[in-house]
Amino acid sequence: MAAKVLAPIIENEASTGRLVLVCEHASNAFPAPWGDLGLTAEQRRAHIAWDPGALAVARGLARRLDAVLIHAPATRLIYDLNRAPDMLGAMPARSEIHDIPGNAAISATERLARTEALYLPWANGLHNLIARRIALGLAPVLVTIHSFTPIYHGRPRSVEFGVIHDADATLAVAIHDAARRLTRLNAELNAPYSAADDVTHTLRVQATPYGLPNAMLEIRNDLIADDAAADQMAATLAPVINMGLTEIQKQAKAS
Template identity: 50%
Template sequence: MLAETRLLSEADGDPYAIDNPQGRGDVLLVCEHASRLLPASFGSMGLSEEALASHIAWDPGALAVSKLMARRLDATLIHQRFSRLIYDCNRPPDSPGAIRDTSEIYRIPANESLSDAEKAARAKAIYFPFQNRIADEIAERAQRGQATVLVTVHSFTPVYFGTPRAVEIGILHDKDSRLADRMLGAAADTSLYRVERNEPYGPADGVTHTLLLHAEPAGLLNVMIEIRNDLIADEAGQGVAADFLSGLLTEALTQ
């Protein structure tokens, strides 16, 4: 596969990774924007180190929280190994958001004026292996009689286009709100975080793609979690968030 696409070398490795593959819990965690890593062939994509470290390249803290949640819930975690600057795995190939040539205040020179063939090659190298692995995991779990609750984990920047965001944790859903409703109910009395429904993004922004692709057609419980990234910038904050979210999920799934 890597040789065919010519975008990833053997040294780059696979486009996804799996943690705790033998997890016995019902929750299957997915982190689409886990990494800021760029394949060697892409260099810096014409971006500064500041841009490459920012939220346009990845979801800071999301993978660390996901890994902690995987331990607490005995969940399997599938996460992307390359930056969403190459391809955003939470967008289908026909979405303008799959490969952006601008993101917030940043121009992305390496993504400008790409041909359809170049875009298709990125989807083949990054998107399809990642999403196919999620589909295979769900099918394998069903075959061995293990339930699947699909939970995707993201983080968001506290200031976007100069506007501060007050929300601290977003519980997002598309048409199927069953799990989100339960989690929001469980969080109703918390003073730890400001928790809101479908904030700072919602279905109209196209952010529920992975849920729509894998969970809703099969009737699987599902939810997308967004955490403001200043709250998970260090190990202490990551641990608190992981404990809180694992607790919410556990309470919601026992209702």
């Protein structure tokens, strides 16, 4: 049975704000024809399958900042939309301490099928969304929203809010500095991941070619464990992002 195309989900597309929010790991849905990939129900709910709380935070930010939001329709274990098709992590055989049986021996034909069903609609959808906004003169700013587990390979993580950049650090640094000024979060730059970990594919492909300001935000998922906590985090981060945007506008005018 051929896999049907799963298009990205776009919310608040009529927004006239600059901000484009991206949530590549929004969903832990395991649609047909892939099924559960041999995972238990507990594993399918765990962080290996998605970024818990990230979509709720992204929606709260979109509402407060009048941003357009694009997010994934399926689990990252079928295809991780923040990875290129040639990356092992695009369809991982193992995630942290978990084997993924349904990904253990993927043929080239199956890799292509997943790429055509998930990655290409996503990449084209995001590209088209950005291009339309550029054409409208909205000067897009791309910010991706993620969450991370507080314990990784048995080691606790003290960072609560990470801001990651690829080639252009300008917005990431501005958001990090704003978080230090406006919140009590333990905010770190390029933590718990960095571009060296191959986590900035979306920024590299969708923002850098256009010269768009961009950053990747990582929130520790125990801080956004339910909808109320996620919405409170969005309320905390909205002024942080605004301050970051204001700072890079000042820098652009001064240069």
